[in-house]
Amino acid sequence: MKRLAFIFICSVGLLLSACSHSKSNPKLIGVWVSKSDKSKLKITDKTFTMESDSPEPEDYFVKGDTIYTSFEGNLPYTKYVIQKLDDHQLKLFTPDSVSMAFTK
Numbered sequence: 001m002k003r004l005a006f007i008f009i010c011s012v013g014l015l016l017s018a019c020s021h022s023k024s025n026p027k028l029i030g031v032w033v034s035k036s037d038k039s040k041l042k043i044t045d046k047t048f049t050m051e052s053d054s055p056e057p058e059d060y061f062v063k064g065d066t067i068y069t070s071f072e073g074n075l076p077y078t079k080y081v082i083q084k085l086d087d088h089q090l091k092l093f094t095p096d097s098v099s100m101a102f103t104k
Helices: 002-018
Strands: 030-034 040-043 047-050 058-063 066-070 078-085 089-093 099-103
Touching: none
Parallel strands: none
Antiparallel strands: 030 040, 030 099, 040 047, 047 058, 058 066, 066 078, 078 089, 089 099
């Protein structure tokens, strides 16, 4: 009986930790415009769309200071590191090792 309770508690713990990816930050959601080339980045609570790369929206999740995107759940994830985020400014370090600044 103790073994069954232990297995149940461990499985619930693993399930909760696996589902702990925060979907989005309220400051992150919106339409962002690049300071350099005026391209748009649209972030909703479910999709991430960078018009300069591809007009197709991608699924995403945020873990720590990193945004992970994937097209229709395909791997590998594309990583964008959030360098700065406030109500009006967003600075991302892209997978191409380029820092991009955006404004709302």
